[in-house]
Amino acid sequence: MKTNKVVILRHGESEFNKLNLFCGWHDAPLTDKGLEDASKIAVAGLRQHQMQFDVIYTSLLQRAHQTVDVIRENLKYHDVPVIYDWRLNERHYGNLTGFNKRQVANKYGEEKVQIWRRSFDVLPPEITPDNPYYAKIRNNPKFKDIPKDKFPDTESLKTLMLRAIPLWEQEIMPKVLNGQRVLVVAHGTVVRALMKYIENISDDDIMKVNIPNSVPCVFEYDLSSGQRMGNIQYLADADYVKKETEKVAAIGN
Numbered sequence: 001m002k003t004n005k006v007v008i009l010r011h012g013e014s015e016f017n018k019l020n021l022f023c024g025w026h027d028a029p030l031t032d033k034g035l036e037d038a039s040k041i042a043v044a045g046l047r048q049h050q051m052q053f054d055v056i057y058t059s060l061l062q063r064a065h066q067t068v069d070v071i072r073e074n075l076k077y078h079d080v081p082v083i084y085d086w087r088l089n090e091r092h093y094g095n096l097t098g099f100n101k102r103q104v105a106n107k108y109g110e111e112k113v114q115i116w117r118r119s120f121d122v123l124p125p126e127i128t129p130d131n132p133y134y135a136k137i138r139n140n141p142k143f144k145d146i147p148k149d150k151f152p153d154t155e156s157l158k159t160l161m162l163r164a165i166p167l168w169e170q171e172i173m174p175k176v177l178n179g180q181r182v183l184v185v186a187h188g189t190v191v192r193a194l195m196k197y198i199e200n201i202s203d204d205d206i207m208k209v210n211i212p213n214s215v216p217c218v219f220e221y222d223l224s225s226g227q228r229m230g231n232i233q234y235l236a237d238a239d240y241v242k243k244e245t246e247k248v249a250a251i252g253n
């Protein structure tokens with residue numbers, strides 16, 4: 001039986017992850033720890049499982065690019081082409097962008113914050129011009145080619161899926177089923193979106209899914225039927241994955 005694997009990875013810890021701030025489309029860089037984990041966790045996992053790639057897909061955001069760079073540098077993937085696509089950007093966090101998750105929970109309640117963070121279709125309030133990150137995001141030159149009518153002011157997992165799944169179905173999956181080895185380096189909500197779609201996870205169950213930084217997730221396909229095989233494989237120590245997943249699920253301090 002001929003099979004092929006596709007790997008999906010969330011970037012390393014960003015400055016906003018560290019400060020526990022809603023980030024979304026704000027272009028925060030990785031922290032030193034984020035850079036280190038990209039190599040110690042992501043690269044180590046890929047290397048240990050002898051993963052090779054023909055093409056890498058990523059978003060327009062630097063935290064994903066820096067993660068890609070660490071992988072390319074360490075695994076000598078300089079010849080592997082990188083495709084940058086806005087449809088892999090993190091979900092736009094609306095007017096929550098830039099605010100501390102704990103402080104927002106103290107103001108609106110934990111339940112409300114978890115609905116904003118993890119529900120399938122509840123949109124955070126739209127970003128308004130008085131938000132300190134509004135102009136930075138709107139004027140980010142990297143976003144200049146995004147169609148005006150597609151540029152979001154807030155997004156839920158559902159609306160993110162409306163942009164990310166067509167890319168997966170029309171560009172990424174045909175390559176995977178053609179035998180190309182694809183690595184996707186993206187963001188927490190993008191990984192949740194792809195997982196929901198691939199694994200057919202219900203709108204309720206996806207609320208419990210949290211994605212740790214820097215841990216490669218592997219999905220295997222049977223090339224003759226195009227069907228998914230087996231379970232998701234995480235290329236990191238199980239205790240590490242559990243600990244990091246719990247950290248992401250929590251609202252933090």
Ligand SMILES: O=C(O)[C@H](O)COP(=O)(O)O
Nearest residue numbers: 021022023024090117188
């Ligand atoms: O955009 C962000 O703040 C993070 O990348 C994801 O945050 P979350 O885990 O709170 O959705």
